[in-house]
Amino acid sequence: MLRAIYDWVDERLDITPLWRDVADHEVPEHVNPAHHFSAFIYCFGGLTFFVVVIQILSGMFLAMYYVPDIINAHASVKFLQNEVAMGAIVRGMHHWGASVAIVMLFLHTLRVFFTGSYKHPREFNWIVGMLIFFVMLGLGFTGYLLPWDNKAYFATKVGVEIAASVPYLGPYIATFLQGGDIVGAQTIARFFALHVFFFPAALLGLLGAHFILIRRQGISGPL
């Protein structure tokens, strides 16, 4: 049945080569944990991507209940967590997944660094990876404000003050982040926009570039 559907589509759209490009490639022995268990360190990049997929999915579902507004944000989070079925689980996935994503990203960066995988000819992919790192930090920073509780408010206040300490440009950056001169109604609106539209779009573009580059250049050789 599934085979028949696949063949029907494949006959018309010729999707098999596409699938081959995505999935059918050799995994060198030195990155395969089945050969050397220590090669599990090569899994962190894929795990980061897996967690990012969970973040995107759980975030889409949370957005069905969440409202980015100073009056209702906290009430809507309280409602979706305590009164909607599985709310604590879905919010928990997004909450803990955010930390796990940063941790995995960091471990992946360490692996790339200590195996020297960033060297010629892969310098450009290191740059793309660093951009992904900053976008992920941006997602973390903007998402932290959205529950609009005390922790969110003061963390954002501190973050904005740090940004404001940049020489010359600081006050402008702070005003841009806040959307005004306090952390308030305008801040939560723009943090929400950054968190669900701007940063995810940038992230998906960068991830695409990251994956195309690694397929084109191949995995770096053994130590």
Added chain:
Amino acid sequence: MSKKLSRRQFLTYTLGSTAGFLGAGMLFPMVRFAVDPALKKGEGGNFVDVNLPLSEVTDKPKSVQFKVHKKDGWYSFDEVLTAWVLRDKGKILALSPVCKHLGCTVSWESNPQFPNTFFCPCHFGRYTKDGTNVPGTPPAKPLDHYETKEANGKLLIGPLLKT
């Protein structure tokens, strides 16, 4: 089994079902979360004292306004509802003013052309005094009515009974 399961097939099935199990474990909470409103039971209806002595309920429909507490997600408010209260063959009726055609608001004898009926201005829907839709006019069902109770000579209005 007539044909032996090949190693490749076995691995495909095992990998496929493991992936399916993991994917379902991830997606189930999210989907359950999303469809929750459709699975939630409505709020139990409380009866509200509409401050109307039973002696004032007559054969002539009377518009009565009353407040019910409404919870809409994280937002709670008092909703003001209207009922047309009357005595029909000795029984007290509290009719909803929401037209069963497309949800406009009906009123008693609001059109002089149609005496002794509830009239909806949107598409000229009409109902007789007990809320029965007049055949040949747009509504296909009689008006909904509220549950009623009597206590200490006063009228209490409860949840809406949908037909």
